[in-house]
Amino acid sequence: MNRDDVPRYIVVEGPIGVGKTSLCKRLAESLSAELLLEGSDDNPFLEKFYQDPRAAALPVQLFFLFQRAQQIQALRQSDLFSPINVADFLMDKDRLFAQLNLDDDELRLYEQAYENLTLDVPQPDLVVYLQAPVEVLEKRVRQRGRSMEHHLDIEYLQQVADSYTRFFHYYNSAPLLIVNTEDIDLVNDNNDYKMLLDQVVQVKRGRHYFNPMHFEI
Secondary structure, three states: OOHHHOOOEEEEEOOOOOOHHHHHHHHHHHHOOEEEOOOHHHOOOHHHHHHOHHHHHHHHHHHHHHHHHHHHHHHHHOOOOOOOEEEOOOOOHHHHHHHHHOOHHHHHHHHHHHHHHOOOOOOOOEEEEEEOOHHHHHHHHHHHOOHHHHHOOHHHHHHHHHHHHHHHHOOOOOOEEEEEOOOOOOOOOHHHHHHHHHHHHHOOOOEEEEOOOOOOO
16 A cells, blocks of 8 residues: 555544444554544543533533644644544534533533634544444444443434434535445454455545445355
């Protein structure tokens, strides 16, 4: 693989449990890339949010906003033209969760902070959007066994998945590769992963779909 053909800044996105962080780690290893991961485990309000969303929505959202803005600032100050960067979050999606979780007064406060913290955010060279039905998301969340996610219900997962669908329906800020992960395993199946990696290198512009068919003989 010619590294000159690889997008320099790749973002993998998708709803909770879809496998974006695991895919990011594998892509970073394959491409000898710098890895930029959102630190969900570092958010002290996240477990409280899962237990009582209304009470903890604003602090959990502001913590993520400040954290992601700091990470993007470090990325912006680095040489984007030298290393390849792979991230498991898109700065634009922070607002997606804010609109889902905050009431009107909280959202106005959040928007003021967002506008000041996201000036001149670099746009990715490629966004990989992972999709899966909510039943698959719920199964994957349960399988990874994070204690704080025991309170995460399927109704909220459906709301998140629907918000992502609406967001990426209109997204045109970067080349977009939409991946249906329901029947593929991008972490443990080398054939699935290699097909996706080939697509990642090929996509230069526009909107593309990756939905390989599996046949049993």
